[in-house]
Amino acid sequence: MPGTSLRTLRITVCSGSGLIVTSNHNPLLGFTDDETVMLDFDDTHFRDVRYWARRVAHFFDLGGFLILKSSENNYHVVFNRRVDWSENMSIVAWVSLYSNKEGMRKWFLMQCIKGASTLRVGPKGCKSSPRIVYREDEQDEQIMGFLEKRKNIKNCIKYF
DSSP: OTTOOTTTOEEEEEESEEEEEEOSSSOOEEEEESSEEEEEEOSOOHHHHHHHHHHHHHHTTOOOEEEEEEETTEEEEEEEEEOOHHHHHHHHHHHHHHHTOHHHHHHHHHHHHHTSEEEEOSOBTTBOOOEEEEEESOOSSHHHHHHHHHHHHHHHHTTO
């Protein structure tokens, strides 16, 4: 686009799942999807994140899950079974209510406003890209798609 620099670029490509770049200064790359249950835990110890991931996967029959560490005591969880947007937000609301995590509540509200869930894939300031720290059970549906798109997004990072 003529006259558009990376410093003001805003890209959203997400029909079902995809890439979102939102930044006024440094590009921030993330994965956006409305059919994958994803959680963003801030200021939470790993054992608590794993507890909630297991509880949610079992209670809502979501199959397996993947935990990524985004920074110290900050984690992302991606679940394997495909859901519709209504069920997705119902599950995230349940977790934000019962986990009593303020950061999760704020993240949940922002996802409702946007109409799709987004997790950061690329670096953010001095924080490196989230890295996989734990996997459990099935990884063949939504997780496989997430990992494939994550790989493609990370390949884009080297161009910024």
